[in-house]
Amino acid sequence: MRIVIGSDHAGFDLKEALRQWLHDAGHEVIDVGTDSEASCDYPVFGAAVAREVASGDADRGVAVCGSGLGICMAANKIPGVRAAVLRTAEDAEMSRRHNDANVACFGGRVTAVAEAEHALSVFLGTDFEGGRHERRVDLLAELDAEGR
Ligand code: RB5
DSSP states (O other), X not given: OEEEEEEOXXXXXXXXXXXXXXXXXXXXXXXXXXXSSSOOOHHHHHXXXXXXXXXXXXXXXXXXXXXXXXXXXXXXXXXXXXXXXXXXXXXXXXXXXXXXXXXXXXXXXXXXXXXXXXXXXXXXHOOOOOTHHHHHHHHHHHHHHHTO
16 A cells, blocks of 8 residues: 655654555555654644645555544544544454544554554555445534534
8 A cells, every 4th residue: 555654753763664664564655744753743744644634646655643533633624534543453454444544643652563563454454434424524514514
């Protein structure tokens, strides 16, 4: 898959680890930064990840900040993006099966590298169930239009 990844300073270490892990797993990775632990603003990088996914330039996105929360909020401001904070593999599975999530968000201060890698592997390997969930995801898309 073609995967875009980004983080703020608080997510930088985990972002770097996940970037390498994705590369080693054979994915094409687009890194939109940040590129150091110097303080920066998570909305900038959440939006950068989300825009790549919304435009179709990337199949999926990965966004990391300290908690995973702020960068997820930023990513979800971009129409077409369904970003979810993944604290567990169960979150990853349900975000894909029921919500067709296309951006995985992690908290570098709360989730260890191995746990994030596991959740990300589930996220990338789980299909959307469709069916009754399709209608609900379509309703999410209507909310995107409301925000314009
Ligand atoms: C940065 O200190 C921190 O606030 C940010 O990484 C994130 O956790 C916000 O939601």
